Structure formats: C-alpha cells, structure tokens
Amino acid sequence: MSDNILEMKNITKTFPGVKALDNVNFSVKRGEIHCLVGENGAGKSTLMKVLSGVYGFGTYSGDIVYDNEVVRFKNIADSEQKGIAIIYQELALIPELSVYENIFFGHEIMKGKTIDWNETIVRADEMLKKVRLNVDPSMKVKNLGVGNQQLVEIAKALSKNVKLLILDEPTASLNEDDSKNLLELIKELKKQGVTCIMISHKLKEVKAIADTITVLRDGATICSLDGTEKEISEAEIIKNMVGREIDNIYPARINHKISDKIVFEIKDWTVEDPLKGREILHNVNMKIREGEIVGLQGLMGAGRTELALSIFGNTPHYNITSGELVMEGRTLNIRSPREAINEGIAYVSEDRKGNGLILIQDIKYNNTIANLKELTDGIVINANEEIKVSNFYKDSINIKAPSIEQKVGNLSGGNQQKVQLAKWMFVHPKLLILDEPTRGIDVGAKFEIYTLMNRLVEEGMSIIMISSELPEVLGMSDRLYVMSEGTITGELEALEATEEKVMALAIKH
C-alpha cells in the first residue's frame, strides 16, 4: 500500500479558449494536511473540481489514483461514495433548515421508507461533538454565525465517513477566533486519520498548519514544499506563487503629506435595523482628513459594513435615528446611494459577486454604470467615449483581460476587484470606502491594489478601509478606528498601533 492517498497525474483541463490546468501532477500523503496555494486563476479550484467529480471523467485528460486505484468520477456523488468531501468557500447549507436536517441532507437516515428523525438527531449530535460545536441541533442554520456554519459543513462531511476532506478557503470569511478554532479542528481530524487538502490565501495559516505545500501557477505545478522538516518562509511561498520577489507587502507612501483639512465627518451616528428593531450603531463619531487612509477594524458583526452602508444611503435597510454627516463643512442629507454618489462618496462592496458587480455584463458596462451621466449627451450614451474611458481604466490599473468586452463573471477575483475599483474611481469620489478590498484575492493583485490606494490618496482622495486582516489594516492605514458591537471603542495613530492593542479594543464592550 502506497503512503499516498491521492495521486493526480498529468491532469489537463481546458475551457473554451483557456487551458486551466496544464499537465498538473499533485500527490497527497495519507493523513497529512496539504495546502494548495497559488494566485487566483492559478487553477486550484479547477483541480479540486476535477478531483471531486464536478468536472466529470472525460472532460479532462490524465489519471487520478485514489487509495491505490484509478478512479473515474462522473459526478460528486461518485467521489463522495469513495470518501472525498469538498467544502466550498460559499457554503452549501440550506438556511431555513435545522442543523441536523442539513447534516444529513442528501444521505438521510432511513427506517424503511421514511426518514428516521430520532436517529438523525442523535447522530447529528455525535457529529457536532466531533467538530466541537456546542449548539442545539434543531436550531435553524441561518441563526448560526459563519464560523459555526463552517463547522456544520465539516460535520456534514464527517457524517459521510470522509477520508479526504477538501476545504476551499475555509477561513476567508471567518474572524481570527473562528479561524483559529477551525485550524485546531483540522489538526484534530488529522489525528483521527482524515487527510485534508486546504486551499488558502492566508500564508500565515498555511505555514502554521501545512505538512506539505503545493504551489500552482498559471495552471501548472511549480513546486511541492515539505513543511515538516524545516520551516518554509512566507517569502519563499510568495516567490513561487508570483514568480518574482515582492520585497514589501505593503508599499510605502513616500513624500506623502496628509493635509489638516477634514474632508468628512460622522457625528453621533446612531442607526437602527428596521427589521429587527434594535440599534446596530450607537453614537459613532469619525473624522477623515484629505489624503488619509483610515482603517476601520473590528470583529465580524461589529457593525463596520453597516456603518458604511448607512452612510452610503442604503436607507430601506437602515433606520438612521440620529446623527449628521458633514462633507467639507456642509451637512449632507443622503437618502439613496445615488445621492451619496452625487455628494462624492463611493462604496466598494465586500461582496463583489453578490452586490458589487453585474457578472453577466462586460468590463465596460460595469466600469461606467455608476456614472453614465458623464457619458451622456442629451439622452444618448456616447459609446465611443465609453470605450475610451473603459480602456483608460483597464490600462491604468492593469485589469488583465483580452478586451473590455470580456464578461466580468469570467475574470479572476483580483481582476473583478479591479473592475469594482475602476467603476468607483470613475465617479471621482472625495471619499472612497473600501470594504474588505483584498478578500479572497492573491498576493500579486493585493500588492497592486495597495499601490493603487497609495496613488489615490496622493492625488488627494480620502479612503476608509474596512478589513478583517489585522496586518493589512496596520500596514496600510495612517490612522485607525476600532469598533465593537456598534460603537467606536478606540482610535489609534498608525505608529502607536499594534495587533495586541487593536484586538484589545475590538473585544471591548
């Protein structure tokens, strides 16, 4: 018996016009934690979809040897049968069903012709204990936090007697605590004999947890690094991922002076959620100077996105009970995103697929949709001018695509994010709110976005950056606010801020 549970040999997968995987070789030892890293579009997810049968046998070339036999999965059910389970970044749970219903969804425990609900609940409870999730199994999944939902997904995989667990960016939307918890659990599962493949962009995690790291780039295997014997440095991983060295992850702003002029001010901002009828923001006060990057830190649910959206005039969802917004000394009265845009505020959504971009439209369309007024003569949109504008942004911020007529849904995460930025740069805002601007994008694209942020503030724009990644906030901000449970718990200058100080404020009540 070989000590490799999985060997994928010479896997090639092509989509119309692109070779997503080019002769990839990938082997995983039995009982190890194997991290798969690479820039977006490097082919990580595609490789895992080939493995799990999403792209069935016949749509790729090459061999998959699993548990010492050549396997030909036609669909996910085939691979599940063999003990392979995949957990996607976007969770596949049904919010309106209970935890136990979700865990056994698709492989219900039967007694004769009907479902044995009692046995289901008992077994679900066992699974929950295994993942150390202490919740009532009859709770609806929608009432759980993202971190706990993730655990339910793993419980679901365990209930299928999983031997090889694949996690696609499991910590992307988790806060520090939940992430830690999850990584501990993965180690625990390893002890129980579950092999785990994890895709991640967070190199710190990867370093901490991986026995082996495989780097993919442009659809090819670059190297497999053994992490058990000697420590692998982040720089080494990055070098292999991008094919060049990046000296400083956070580019410095040289010769940049922040003026004393206060551009934007939030005063005593109190907001109620009209559906739940409870206050979600209490007396928030913030000041942003011209040319400044202000970080906004806080744990998941601290109210950061809510603050951004309520400023941005997303009024049906937020009931502003008191407070004032002041832009350059003038009190604003914003009742819709349109009015916010007209006042010079732009909001780049954290959820670029859900409510940032229109994926079935092309780059050009998305680039201009928020400011068509500028392109309109009378009532007709000037198509030539639009092409010029979009090409300008494509070149200026390096959106990688064959042309501006490329559909946004087909771009990689980093390029989608750049399209979002292009769209909001084109409205020429004074205040740019970036909500998790680098979530789920690769190191190379991250660096480009940081550089772009520097360029924008040097041109006099002011930026509020919301981010869950502490190093990023500390690395990029001039000043930062920390939020907890809807209030600002502290304000720190960049020079005095440390991870410890920020965390202390983030958990303060």
Added chain:
Amino acid sequence: MTEINEVSEKKTQNILSEIGQLVVKNIRDYMMYIVLVGIIIFFTVTTDGSFISAGNISNLFNQAAYVAVLAIGMTVILILRQIDLSVGYVAGFSGAVCAILLTNYGWPVWIVIPLVILIGVFIGFYQGMLVTGVGVPAFVTTLAGMFIFRGLLGVATSKTGTIIIKNKAYLALNNGFIPDFKNDTGYHLVTIFIGIVAVVCVLVTQIQNRKSKEKYNFNVVSMPIFVVGMILVSCVIMLIITVLAKDQGIPWSAVIVAVVLLCYNFILNKTRLGRYVYGIGGNDQAAELSGVNVKKVTLIAFMAMSGLAALAGILYSSRLASATPTAGNAFEMDAIASSYIGGVAVSGGVGKVTNTIIGTLVIMSLTNGMNLMGVDTFMQYIVKGIIFILAVAFDVTTRRKNR
C-alpha cells in the same frame, strides 16, 4: 501557380473555420432564424405556396401586430426578472373602452386612442406601485390583474355583447395599407421607396458600427463574411418589400410595430434607462448600490407594458372591427413565448427586442400556417407549446455551455 492556389486554399480554410466559430458562438441566434426559415418552408410546401403569397404575408403581419407589441414590452419585463400576466385582459378591456367611446359615444379617434393608451399607462402605474412600493410579487399582482380586467371586460360588454366598430380611420390601423401615389407601374412606389431607405439605413449603421469597432481593435467578422451577411440582409428586406409592393403595399400595422420596436431598441441600447434595465436584471442589488433607482425603473417598465397592452387592444379590436367579451384570452401566453423564443434569458438580464420580433414571427407563423392547413385550435396550442419548450431548453443548455 501552385503557390497562388495554396494561398487561396488557406484563405477559404480560414473563412470556413471562422464561420464554424461564429456558428458555435451564436448558435442560439442562428437557431432561431433556422427554425423560422424551416417553418416558412414547411408551410409553403404544405399550403402549395399560399403561405408566402403577398396577401397572406400582409395577413400575417396584421395577425402578428398585437402579439409583437405585447412581446416587445414583455421582453423588458422579463429582462427585469418580473412578469406581467395581466396584459391579455388589459388589452381586451382597452379594446372594449375604445369600442364604447367610438360607437356608443361617437368620440373622435384622435382623442380615443391617446386616452385609452393613457388609461393603460395608469393601469401599469397601479400594478407597478403594488410590485415596487408595496412589495407584492409581480406574479401575484398581475394574476390579480388578470381577474380584475377580465371582469371589467365582461362588465363593459355585458349589456351589448360584442360591440361593432365602424370608424374607418380606426379600422385602417390594423386592416389598411399605407397610401401611394397614383401610378400605373403595378407596384406600390412608396413601399419600394421605404424598402430602399431601410436597406440604406441598415447598411450605413452596420458599416459605421464595424468601423468604430475596428478603430478600437475589437473583434469583427472578416470582410467576406460581413459583405455576404449584408447582401443577405438586404436581399431579404427587398424580397419582402417587392412581394408587398406588388400587392397593396405595407400594412399600417407593420408601421406601428416598427415604430414601437425602434423606440424600444433605441432606449435599451442607447440610453441610461436601458442600461439600468439590463443591470437590474443582472444583479438588482449591485445596480441599487451603483446608484440606480431600481424601483423607478421597474415602475416605468410596468407602465410602458400596460400602455403597450392598451395599444395591442386597440390593434386587435381594429382587426376584428369589434370588441368581444373574450378578447385578450391567452395573449400573455403568446407574448411570453415570443420573448423566450427570441432569446430572453430565463434567469433575466439578457434579451433583445429585435430578436423578440423573430420569436413573434415564429409563433404567429405557426398560428397562421396551421390555420391555413385547417389544424384544430387545440392542436395548435400543443404544437406551439412544444416549440416553446424546445426553444427554452435549447437556450438553457447553450447558455450553460458558453459559461
């Protein structure tokens, strides 16, 4: 000598492979034309050519006009991921109001038509407000509308039953032809003139379009294919025009549909409103956060839809020269089917009114042809249903593959 042969061989190969790629990429659109041509050939054969006689072609246009008008409005509604089931009976009710005002009260046509269209727009306002303001799903709102306007149509015609319309101008809308100079050429000269203008317009816009695409280095089809395509389109237009010109010319109904089509096409492709329609259909939340007033755009679409339903009612009552208590029955089915056959995506966000017209021609050619063949109405429903579901199934699969 052989060298030249090789070069030209290579060229033809290139063109062939380009055609292949075009077919693969646009299979959805091409299929629609192939189906339409197939249907036309089928009925031409089975009816011994009477299907493509000038008389029947004008007849087909007149029959299709009200469906075309509804389908154009429905396309926008469906792109927005909404639906309007009430259009049939809104049309029926509008026709009845026209008939009452013209026949019973003797009001002049030029007041009645704008007034009734205005009533339609108001009906759209009421339904649109329920959808956007109150938040009742469009399916429910317009299903209720179906009940209400069916009832109102019944009430309006309850005393007299069918109301006969005798106003000549009104009847000309969907039975008459555009006027011509007195001449003895045997051809309808104005029709030929319009045909030539249409061909020139198509050629000029296509050439301009191609030039501007070339200027920005976008992909364009190679020159021979472009030229062949243009010749083909010109020939088809001139063929129809010649057939019509030999007879009585272009029917007014075709003119009305063309005007509605051009307006909608212009709005959808050239204005902000049109952009927003596609944006909302693609992702309404993203559109909202891009500063689009989603409710306002949706409301406008519903108002325009019901306005067009009123126009459809006018055309239909003009064609029948009367308003009947059953007018409007199942109009929405033909309209929705036309839009989907014309390539509106079931998931919203995609669709073209110009293709919807082809969808309408498919549906109405089936109706017209089967009528000529004497096929029973219920059999007709079955055939249309099958063609409809095949079209959508084909659409869904090709879209999935292209992703």
